[in-house]
Amino acid sequence: MMHFQTDEELAIFFDQCAKDGLMLTFDPEEQSKLDCLLPEWDIREGHRIFEAGCGAGRLTEQLAPKIGISGEIFACDLSPEMIALAKQRKLSERVSFVCRSALKNNCPANWFNRILCLNVFPHFLDKPKTLREFRRIISRDGVMWINHLCSRESINHFHSNASDEVANHILPDEEEMGVLLKEAGFGIMSLKDSDAGYSLKAIPV
Numbered sequence: 001m002m003h004f005q006t007d008e009e010l011a012i013f014f015d016q017c018a019k020d021g022l023m024l025t026f027d028p029e030e031q032s033k034l035d036c037l038l039p040e041w042d043i044r045e046g047h048r049i050f051e052a053g054c055g056a057g058r059l060t061e062q063l064a065p066k067i068g069i070s071g072e073i074f075a076c077d078l079s080p081e082m083i084a085l086a087k088q089r090k091l092s093e094r095v096s097f098v099c100r101s102a103l104k105n106n107c108p109a110n111w112f113n114r115i116l117c118l119n120v121f122p123h124f125l126d127k128p129k130t131l132r133e134f135r136r137i138i139s140r141d142g143v144m145w146i147n148h149l150c151s152r153e154s155i156n157h158f159h160s161n162a163s164d165e166v167a168n169h170i171l172p173d174e175e176e177m178g179v180l181l182k183e184a185g186f187g188i189m190s191l192k193d194s195d196a197g198y199s200l201k202a203i204p205v
């Protein structure tokens with residue numbers, strides 16, 4: 001079984017997903033779950049949002065109207081093909097789509113009011129380092145969200161059966177997440193895990 005070792009190899013895999021037209025839109029069931037999630041994220045005018053692994057920008061498109069003319073969205077992804085599709089959405093000038101690892105974002109410290117990781121956390125190849133980087137860029141009163149539109153069990157089952165390339169891309173259990181987050185300087189505010197989705201809210205401590 002082949003496992004990805006580098007971001008470059010992962011980018012090639014997701015480039016192919018983009019070429020295959022995957023993850024361009026949310027299906028109606030996903031969208032109704034997202035409709036419940038968006039108010040929980042409490043995104044306000046003027047907020048600075050960091051969207052990790054934005055893919056083809058299907059979420060970014062729904063975030064953009066919420067930040068008004070004074071907010072900003074920094075949406076990054078490893079895959080050039082995903083970013084090219086995202087840019088075709090021609091969102092507001094307050095949105096930047098950047099082809100870059102979330103880990104090597106070059107963003108200022110203490111900057112973002114929200115860090116959003118939708119459908120991406122299992123793919124981070126170095127989770128401790130990525131979380132430490134998120135701790136660096138989140139504002140003191142910021143909130144980080146890690147979400148999937150299905151349960152942890154479902155996403156792990158999906159990855160382990162979907163393709164060799166992502167077979168070991170696992171969303172850790174609550175205990176391991178707690179340790180990872182604590183070591184990076186985050187505390188868990190809430191964690192919901194059901195068929196309605198996986199939703200972890202963390203704040204800097």
Ligand SMILES: C[S@@+](CC[C@H](N)C(=O)[O-])C[C@H]1O[C@@H](n2cnc3c(N)ncnc32)[C@H](O)[C@@H]1O
Nearest residue numbers: 014053054055077078079101102118119120123
């Ligand atoms: C399953 S897709 C989800 C995309 C998007 N969040 C969505 O729900 O439509 C995961 C995305 O994360 C990206 N990704 C994985 N690891 C990343 C990293 N370290 N930094 C930035 N993007 C990453 C991949 O290239 C891929 O486009």
